[in-house]
Amino acid sequence: MKIRKTQVAITLGVMCFVLVFGIRIQLKTTESLVTTAGTYRENGLRDEVLRWKEQYDRAYEQLENAEEQLEKERQVSISSDDSSVEKQQELKRINTYLGLTDVQGEGIIITLRDNTNSILGIADDIVHDGDLRTIVNELKNNGVEAISINGQRIVPSTAITCAGTVIQVNNEIVGSPFVIKAIGDQNMFNNITRPGGFVYSLIEDYGLNVKVDRSDEIKIDKYNGVLTDKYIQTVK
């Protein structure tokens, strides 16, 4: 009996020692992590980013209001002038073309997902910025009238880029699943999904999870930024 008691005591002691040791290591790691991180400057930056974003949001809201008022004012000012009414319609059309209005209509929706079941995890089976550029280009080739990727409207200033591991559209981060909406003739479905085409090869050759759907009613939001004309002058 006495031997057993000693045994228990020793086992207990060893266990306690191991556990305490484990905790000590953990504590040490935590400490070194906290001290190496320059959190102060980071937080300052983050606050500032938020502040500017807020300012932008506020300015954008005001801009939307002002534009709405301007639209009404235009309406009132030109209502009695036929050529002006025509010009105003042209202005509206151009704004739609530029991606500055919310639009709806028939079209297709392409959904791309990174292949998360991949065993190898190689670069082939995730969606790349180049893939999105190619699809957008193909949609344009099919005569679509409005495109968005995860809510980001494609406008003349749109760049689709990749910084490290994230993809950005209009300087905003977008991630998998990538939902590309396009308004135009639904019959482009056959062309987009044709055997040997780009979407087909993404599925067959790269094992990406891609879905293409037709839809009778797609809504695409307008660009929530501003198109600039600081450097261009109209040649008369």
Add this chain to the structure above:
Amino acid sequence: MKKGKGIMTATIGLICFVLSYVMFMQFKTVEETNITQIENMREKELSEKLANWKEKFEETDLKLQQTNEKLQEYKQKRESNQEASELLNAELIQAQAIAGLTDVKGDGIIITYTEDENSELGKIEDRHLIELVNELRLAGAEAISINDQRITNMSDIINVMIDGKEFILVNRKRMTSPYIIKAIGDQKYLESALTTKTIGFATRYPNAIVEKKNNIIINKYNGSIKIKYAKDVVKEEK
């Protein structure tokens, strides 16, 4: 003795549980710390984001001022139809310039991109031109053309085979090398974006030569814009 043993087992069990729990907590903390560390490494990214929001704010603020000015002008000139239509004209001209429906001029860069069929790097396909346009847009180009085809919001650039030969079509028009790409915008941005070490387009493809040029003229798109399927969403009155 039996009772004592029971209590002891219970005590040991409890101690073990508490210790394991504390360890678990520690592990969690370490994990979280790791995340913050990653965030800390993104200082550069944060600065970029900051610059980005600042720029967006400034652009929006400027546009807001312009819109408010226009609004004021419309209000002042409400009595005279003549003048209101002049204002509308000015707005239309601005929108047309951005959309690529009029000839525009300004300072920018010209890229001469020549095909070299003998080297792998020298081949030029649609994707190269798409990438180049993408980089120019990222650098803030306000007007772009490839061999005088204006790049609009809906321009396409594709490879095609015609009589066994590969061609690139831009706006459905056939192009041949050398490709002359004109871009109007901030000259410094445009040039440095394309010539940045390792990632700049002209750095990766040495047969693309970048030149700064003032008073570049970029022709208008000579097609028309068609809107058939996209209907404006009508806002409900509040």
